[in-house]
Amino acid sequence: MPRAKPLNHTRILFTSRSVNEAFARAALAAFLVQLDPTVPQLADIKTAVSEAVTNCIVHAYPGTLGPIQMDISLFEGDVVRIVIRDNGVGIADIPKAMEPLFTTGDPEERAGLGFAVMQSFMDTVRVASRPGHGTRVTLVRRLDRRA
Amino acid sequence: MARVHFVPAAGTLTAYLTGEIDHHAAQVLRREIDAQIDTRLPELLTLDLAGVTFMDSSGVGLILGRSRRIGALGGQLTVQGAPTNVRRMLDLAHITYV
Numbered sequence: 001m002p003r004a005k006p007l008n009h010t011r012i013l014f015t016s017r018s019v020n021e022a023f024a025r026a027a028l029a030a031f032l033v034q035l036d037p038t039v040p041q042l043a044d045i046k047t048a049v050s051e052a053v054t055n056c057i058v059h060a061y062p063g064t065l066g067p068i069q070m071d072i073s074l075f076e077g078d079v080v081r082i083v084i085r086d087n088g089v090g091i092a093d094i095p096k097a098m099e100p101l102f103t104t105g106d107p108e109e110r111a112g113l114g115f116a117v118m119q120s121f122m123d124t125v126r127v128a129s130r131p132g133h134g135t136r137v138t139l140v141r142r143l144d145r146r147a
Numbered sequence: 148m149a150r151v152h153f154v155p156a157a158g159t160l161t162a163y164l165t166g167e168i169d170h171h172a173a174q175v176l177r178r179e180i181d182a183q184i185d186t187r188l189p190e191l192l193t194l195d196l197a198g199v200t201f202m203d204s205s206g207v208g209l210i211l212g213r214s215r216r217i218g219a220l221g222g223q224l225t226v227q228g229a230p231t232n233v234r235r236m237l238d239l240a241h242i243t244y245v
Contacts (some may be wrong), residue, residue, distance in 0.1 A: 016173035022148070025167075025201070043201070043232040050203040053169040109212045110176065113204040113240060120239055 006073035006081075008034065008138035011105070013032050016057045016066050024053045024070060041143050045080065050085040051114040052137045060088025060135060062085040078143040083136060087140045098127065131143065149199075151176055160189035165198030169207040180213055190222050196244075197228030207240040208231070220236050 012027050014020045025046045032042060049070070056068045071083040073097075089138045097104075103112035118125045125139040149166035162180055166172065172201040184192065194210060196202070226244040229237055237244055 018169075018174070021169045021171050022167060025169075037237065040232065043235075047203050047232075047236070050169050052203075054203065058170065078195045098245075108215065109208045111207040111211060113207055113238060115190060117204050117236070119241060 002034055004075055006075050008074040010072050011072045014068055014070075016061045016088075018057050019056075020068070021050055021057070023051050024068075025050055028072060028082070031074075035074070035080070035143055037143055041141075045082070045139075045141055048118045048139050048141075049082055049084070049123075051117050052082075052139065055114050055133075055137070056084065056086040056088065056108070060086040060090075062089070071127070076102075077143065080143065082139045082142050084139075085134060085136045087134040090133055091127070091129040092131050094127050094129060101123045107125055109144050148172065151179050155183075155187055155189070158189060159191040159193065159195040160184070160187050161195055163195045163198060165200075167201035168199055168209065169201070169203050170205040173205040173209040175244055176185075177209055177212065179217060180209075184213070184217055184220070184222075186221060188222070189217070190225045192217050192220060192222060194224065194226050195228045196226060196233050197230065199233050200229065202233045202236050202239070204236065207242065210242060211240075 010031055014023060028049050029048060066088055069085045073081045096102060098115040100116040101112040103110045122141045124141045126138040129135040149168050149172035151162050151164050154161045160183060217224050229244050
C-alpha cells in the first residue's frame with residue numbers, strides 16, 4: 001500500500017444499480033489511459049474492479065439501492081490503487097467471504113469467485129468491513145512499462 | 148452491453164454471445180438462454196464466446212448455471228471460441244473449452 005501522495009486521483013460516486021458495473025469499468029479505463037496500459041493489464045484491473053462493484057450491488061445492498069464510492073489513485077512507479085466503498089450490510093467473517101466458491105448469493109447463478117479473481121488479477125487486495133456500516137475493498141496493482 | 152443470438156440445428160443449439168458479460172448482462176443472458184433451452188431441449192448446447200470482449204466471474208456463474216440446467220434435462224454444454232482474456236477467467240474457474 002503506497003503511503004506517498006498520489007500523482008493523480010479521482011473519485012466517482014454512483015448508485016448500486018447493476019447497469020453501473022459497466023460505468024465503473026469505463027470510468028476506470030478513462031483514468032488508466034494516462035498510463036498507456038497493455039490490453040491484458042487493462043483487462044485484469046477492469047475485471048477486479050467489476051468483481052468488487054458487483055459485490056457491492058449483490059451483497060452490500062441486497063434488495064435495495066445504496067451509494068458506492070470509487071477512488072482511483074496513481075502513484076510514483078506506475079502503481080494504481082482503487083478503493084471501493086459501500087455503506088451496506090458489511091461482512092462479519094472476511095476470511096470466509098474471501099474463500100473461493102463461498103457465496104451468500106444464489107449458488108445456482110453466482111460462482112463465489114469474486115475475491116479469488118481480485119486476488120489473482122491484482123498485486124494486493126485488502127478488505128475492511130464493519131457489519132451494519134459497510135465495506136472497503138482496496139486493490140493495488142503496479143503496471144509494468146511496455147518494453 | 149451483451150447480446151446473444153441462437154443457431155439451432157438437429158439436437159443442438161449454439162448461442163453466440165457478444166459484448167461485455169458482467170453481473171448486469173448475465174441476468175438478461177440467463178433469461179434468454181434458459182427460454183431457448185426450455186423450448187428446444189437440445190442434447191448439446193454450445194456457448195460461443197468469440198465475440199465476448201469482457202467477462203468477469205458473473206460469466207462463470209452464467210456458464211455453470213446453464214450447464215446444471217441442461218444437465219438436469221439430460222443434455223450437455225460446451226464452451227468454444229473464448230478469446231485470451233476470457234480464457235484466463237475460464238482457467239481460474241477450471242472450466243474446460245474447445
